Amino acid sequence: MSDVTEVVEAFELALMHSRGLATDDVYGEAKQAVGSIRSRKGFLGNTLVLALAGGTGSGKSSLMNAFAGKDITMTGALRPTTEQALAWVPDPIDAGVEALLDDLGIRRRVPQDRYPRLVLLDLPDHDSLMESHHVIVDQLLPHVDGVVWVVDPQKYRDPKLHEQYLRPLVAYQDQFVFVMNQIDKLSNKELDSVRTDFLAALAQHGIRKPTLFLTAAAPAVGEPRGIEALVDYLSERLDAKTVSTHKTLADLRGVSYALQEDTRLKQGSGIEFPKRWSELRRAIAIMLVPDAPDAAPAGTQALFTELNNFVTTISVETGGSFAEIIRAEFDEARIEEELAGLSQLADEMKATTVPEAEPSSFMDVLRAFFGRGQQPDQVPDIDIGAVRQAIVRHLDARVGAPLAALLWRRAELAATLVHAEIEARRVERLVAV
Numbered sequence: 242m243s244d245v246t247e248v249v250e251a252f253e254l255a256l257m258h259s260r261g262l263a264t265d266d267v268y269g270e271a272k273q274a275v276g277s278i279r280s281r282k283g284f285l286g287n288t289l290v291l292a293l294a295g296g297t298g299s300g301k302s303s304l305m306n307a308f309a310g311k312d313i314t315m316t317g318a319l320r321p322t323t324e325q326a327l328a329w330v331p332d333p334i335d336a337g338v339e340a341l342l343d344d345l346g347i348r349r350r351v352p353q354d355r356y357p358r359l360v361l362l363d364l365p366d367h368d369s370l371m372e373s374h375h376v377i378v379d380q381l382l383p384h385v386d387g388v389v390w391v392v393d394p395q396k397y398r399d400p401k402l403h404e405q406y407l408r409p410l411v412a413y414q415d416q417f418v419f420v421m422n423q424i425d426k427l428s429n430k431e432l433d434s435v436r437t438d439f440l441a442a443l444a445q446h447g448i449r450k451p452t453l454f455l456t457a458a459a460p461a462v463g464e465p466r467g468i469e470a471l472v473d474y475l476s477e478r479l480d481a482k483t484v485s486t487h488k489t490l491a492d493l494r495g496v497s498y499a500l501q502e503d504t505r506l507k508q509g510s511g512i513e514f515p516k517r518w519s520e521l522r523r524a525i526a527i528m529l530v531p532d533a534p535d536a537a538p539a540g541t542q543a544l545f546t547e548l549n550n551f552v553t554t555i556s557v558e559t560g561g562s563f564a565e566i567i568r569a570e571f572d573e574a575r576i577e578e579e580l581a582g583l584s585q586l587a588d589e590m591k592a593t594t595v596p597e598a599e600p601s602s603f604m605d606v607l608r609a610f611f612g613r614g615q616q617p618d619q620v621p622d623i624d625i626g627a628v629r630q631a632i633v634r635h636l637d638a639r640v641g642a643p644l645a646a647l648l649w650r651r652a653e654l655a656a657t658l659v660h661a662e663i664e665a666r667r668v669e670r671l672v673a674v
């Protein structure tokens with residue numbers, strides 16, 4: 242779906258991967274920023290998507306017909322009339338909008354060429370469609386830009402509308418528009434008092450500055466009224482939406498930038514860890530088990546320098562908070578500990594891989610007696626290859642793999658941030674259309 246929500250989700254994923262890699266402060270700020278962007282919700286590319294909701298007979302379908310300038314959806318005196326949701330969508334239909342309608346399970350789609358960036362959803366009345374406000378919060382609001390609550394002069398105080406929907410949904414009031422329809426049924430004086438009364442009811446829930454339009458979508462006499470004001474308002478909302486989409490994307494990029502800076506993601510991306518690690522482990526194996534059988538293995542200090550330098554180099558090259566994580570995990574004590582384990586392993590291996598001594602033959606005895614020929618080796622003849630291999634395996638398991646895992650986490654963060662940027666650009670292109 243060509244939805245900013247998807248971009249937000251991509252950033253949330255990146256945020257998840259930055260946990261423990263970014264410093265606490267930066268992570269905390271990023272989390273808060275993405276959270277507040279998330280709560281803005283409901284953007285969809287460059288199209289304004291509005292759902293018409295309200296009690297049966299209030300005039301939702303009539304309102305849609307008034308927008309269209311012709312009858313596109315059934316209205317009627319028999320209740321409820323609209324049994325299946327219907328979408329009024331710009332033709333050609335945007336792939337993102339199409340996906341949105343699929344998500345919402347709206348199959349009936351009427352193409353329109355009046356308002357190229359407006360989608361209206363005619364929903365069945367709230368009694369039939371939505372068992373509770375949870376459906377609106379979970380299924381509708383995350384996908385649409387707003388809900389137009391349509392009421393009529395008889396039922397604007399309907400307790401169901403107020404107690405089951407408006408009161409629990411007060412947190413979403415920015416996404417709501419109210420329409421008092423069928424005003425042709427009222428005298429000016431009655432209209433005034435109904436309007437005041439409705440505003441008072443909304444204020445009771447904490448909806449203090451509602452956007453309220455007064456319409457007659459299908460008056461008994463004459464043309465529809467109040468529709469233009471609603472259209473003007475919606476086109477303003479659309480412009481605001483474009484601005485806010487750009488703002489959202491800019492905010493998300495800010496978060497991404499902060500995370501990249503903090504974790505120095507761009508630094509040391511080509512550190513060639515596998516190649517360098519394999520050189521190092523080989524060097525250490527040779528230091529512990531030299532080629533010449535009588536050469537002494539390298540001392541603890543030399544081994545320490547080798548491994549410690551490696552860890553330091555990797556951490557300096559990657560840098561930022563990530564360097565600290567590597568150094569914290571592989572501090573000097575850990576390196577000493579790993580090397581002690583390694584020396585012990587090498588000693589044990591040397592002891593067990595000495596090839597079986599051949600039983601002395603009569604010729605050996607003779608050679609020894611005459612002092613000729615080979616003296617038995619002073620240094621046991623060990624299987625160098627096997628010992629080195631064991632050292633390499635041990636080093637891999639104890640140091641190489643954990644280091645690679647840390648680097649992998651960093652690579653994952655980089656990948657998720659790149660993905661988020663790709664999503665951001667996709668939406669940006671849509672908004673620019």
Ligand SMILES: Nc1nc2c(ncn2[C@@H]2O[C@H](COP(=O)(O)OP(=O)(O)OP(=O)(O)O)[C@@H](O)[C@H]2O)c(=O)[nH]1
Pocket residue numbers: 296297298299300301302303304315316317318319320321322323324364365366422423424425426456457458459460461
């Ligand atoms: N006088 C008058 N009648 C209206 C107006 N708007 C709608 N009506 C009538 O009210 C009845 C119900 O209108 P609908 O548009 O079908 O109402 P709805 O909200 O879509 O109803 P459901 O589909 O059942 O949820 C119809 O008979 C309309 O002609 C209006 O502004 N003035």
Ligand SMILES: [Mg+2]
Pocket residue numbers: 301302303315316322323363364365
């Ligand atoms: Mg209807």
